[in-house]
């Protein structure tokens with residue numbers, strides 16, 4: 001099945017071993033209450049239990065992430081989903097490539113395969129639902145007030161609620177190593193890159209233009225979590241609902257080049273970002289996509305306001 005838009009059979013590319021989706025992430029932060037305030041304002045059902053915060057999408061109840069207490073903000077792990085028949089193949093694949101398979105971390109028992117990536121971030125591959133899209137779904141048009149007035153009346157506009165996780169962007173000191181690891185071990189494929197500054201990777205069984213992306217920095221870290229919303233209005237209204245809560249730092253409205261999505265980034269309490277994103281390109285399982293290397297001026301954004309000076313600052317590396 002596919003999450004975030006009703007039941008659809010999962011697309012699959014036969015003959016290739018690769019994860020098909022991001023199933024869940026777990027983030028650690030110094031004070032989980034800050035996360036509850038931020039993510040609830042962003043549009044999640046944020047459910048607090050046992051000193052954890054679970055982030056569910058309102059429409060389907062899917063749990064995309066958990067936030068736990070920790071000394072500082074850091075990604076605790078990312079769980080990828082694979083097809084059931086591929087899990088034993090992944091086990092052999094990891095062993096054949098010299099990747100040490102670990103016991104699950106304390107408090108996260110599961111029957112998945114646990115291992116570290118090239119930067120020492122904990123990953124899991126487990127059997128799970130395909131949360132990535134199979135094919136492009138057109139943006140939803142605005143709900144017009146009347147056949148002539150195409151903007152909805154403000155008081156009738158919906159609160160923005162993410163439909164699904166689109167992608168995670170990580171800082172890494174070595175983009176080439178990231179591409180090599182996530183291609184060879186995790187089975188993602190390069191979508192596009194710009195020299196050694198940034199790389200975008202998709203799932204071979206059909207996904208957004210990027211499930212994971214890597215931006216060069218002086219150390220590992222989280223840059224942003226990106227959340228799919230149905231329309232440009234949802235992006236703009238989401239930015240406004242965050243500003244109404246005093247969460248106006250960020251960047252947008254704009255449109256990216258690689259991935260084509262419209263965006264607005266909201267700075268989270270720890271200096272990383274959550275992105276409202278709509279209309280991203282999809283790379284379906286049927287396409288043999290050839291990733292290209294783009295000039296820096298062709299790789300970031302098509303239009304939008306000036307980029308905030310600290311947009312690319314890696315707070316995790318600065319702390320290390």
Ligand SMILES: [Fe+2]
Pocket residue numbers: 167169224226275277
């Ligand atoms: Fe993004």
